Amino acid sequence: MTNVPALGEVPSHWTVERAKWLLNRQRRDVRTEDGIVTAFRDGQVTLRENRRTDGFTNAIHEIGYQGIRKGDLVVHGMDGFAGAIGVSDADGKASPVVHTYIAHQNVDVRYVAYTLRSMALSGYVTTLAKGIRERSTAFDAATLANVQLPVPSLTEQRRIADFLDAETARFDQLAAAMRSQDDLLKDRRLRLLDSVRGTDQDGAPLARLGYFSSLITSGSRGWSEYVSDTGELFFRSANLYSDRIQPKLANAAYVQLPQSEAAESQRARIQVGDCLVGITGANAGWVCLADTSVAHGYVSQHVCLVRPEPHRIDGHWLALLIASPYVQGELMGSQYGGTKTQLSLPDVRAIRVPVLPVSRQVQLAQSVNRQTELVDRQRALRQQQLTLLAERRQALIAAAVTGQFDVSTASGRNVTEGVSA
Incomplete structure (x- = not known):
């Protein structure tokens, strides 16, 4: 050898x-x-x-x-x-x-x-x-x-290449089928999010979000001089997901504010139940619901903080509503800017919200959550299968180009066993 x-x-x-x-x-x-x-x-x-x-x-x-x-x-x-x-x-x-x-x-x-x-x-x-x-x-x-x-030898090179052309085509067809299924699941998720409005069944009128919120603001100041490895959480647009309303805490940033500055920044301080909406760049319109993991942190100037009035609107329902295609379409139509898309605080305040009893909002949010969680589990399984398929595809190529088996008598079919479409 x-x-x-x-x-x-x-x-x-x-x-x-x-x-x-x-x-x-x-x-x-x-x-x-x-x-x-x-x-x-x-x-x-x-x-x-x-x-x-x-x-x-x-x-x-x-x-x-x-x-x-x-x-x-x-x-x-x-x-x-x-x-x-x-x-x-x-x-x-x-x-x-x-x-x-x-x-x-x-x-x-x-x-x-x-x-x-x-x-x-x-x-x-x-x-x-x-x-x-x-x-x-x-x-x-x-x-x-x-x-x-x-x-x-040239003959063996051709045998290996012919074998891999055929077998990788099979892998790619299976991967394409999995991706198509994932696209269907994504569409299903979007339809579920749209159903959180409840307007089809309830015939509810619409009102502006500002009517339901006691606070709509952003961290409208420069923070760079206070960024630190420790201190209070500094919530940025990078802490938002495009497809879920949980906060993303990977690569979290922190700030340490002098006492005088901290007092002036209280409006940008997060409370449990706040909705945090990205307003600049690629993450404009993305939203999360603040939980205990981000409570008491500060939002950056690129994030809008919405504080719903709990007796009039459920924060969980509102976050799902903002993530829905209906509201996202409204927000995308409101964006301005040349190379950098932006939303203004009035754009967020103007989001049209169905006027529903809080009990109905909670019911809709719970129903949508149950169904989207099922869809998300199915999508996660598809992603695991795609990862496994890619690993096995690469392993087959590596084995073939190094002569670890005779491709003239081999079949890669067993490599995809256990990977279900």
Whole structure:
């Protein structure tokens, strides 16, 4: 057996070569008809329009862009460490952050792509390359050139690649089915949240939230000089979830205020039962219900604190109502700002609330909670299954590219046993 860095032992009749002896780098001119090709972290390399177009920064002049051809090995220089390595399924163009290759005649480019992705996902690429930004590592062409790769015969490379093409397609189909089920569960959750209004059954009139609240304010001051490792909780928009009304306390921040400052900041101090609503940035409109874990903390200037009058409105019901698609739609229509979306305190005060008896509000909140908890458990199970499926998919690839079993007689079907769709 021969040992290969990051991969372990491979059959002794295989050779080990540096990548520069297996691949020829390509630097093609861009054609007028070329669309943008993207290397995604799941290993797919395709035209951006085939997957999605949002979330990308588009270059105006496309300086340094290069031509990509179907069948090229494409390595993303910054995201390769996370698996953005694969064989392009289309002609197009890509930014200079990627480097592209064709394989020598005794090399199957698909086998090399599977092997490199396995090495990347094992963490090996991260150990080789310089980090240049958060959650990214520079994996340039010079670094790749010296990576040692196992090289079975061309016939065996093709058998391995054919096997993995078929088996990973099965994994991906099962994962897609699970994600579709999760989408249905998300839709079900949103419908449940909308039902918290009770207006279909109760025919209730609507009134502005300000009518039901004794306090609507924010931490409208600068806090940076008082941030500390200890002290009172400092509740930020980062402490809000998009899909639940519990506070998120991971990476919590704290402040220590002088006595004089603390007295002036009492309006921004949290009480149990308050509703905390994000009003700036990506978290605008997200909401949580304050419990004992955040009580007595302070809200930042990016969070609106709503204190419902308990004899007129139930805080739990109000938090669910603000999280509902109905109110979220209202809030999104109220946002302003160019690069940073914002809500104003009057926007929050103007939320339209059904006028229902508190007893009815409590009944609706309890009913919705029971049903959303069931949906959330089902979604959590789906996520566990997807994680397990991804781990087994990667384990199968790692075993195949290192020759741990004979792919000509093997089937990966047993790998998905116990993972239910």
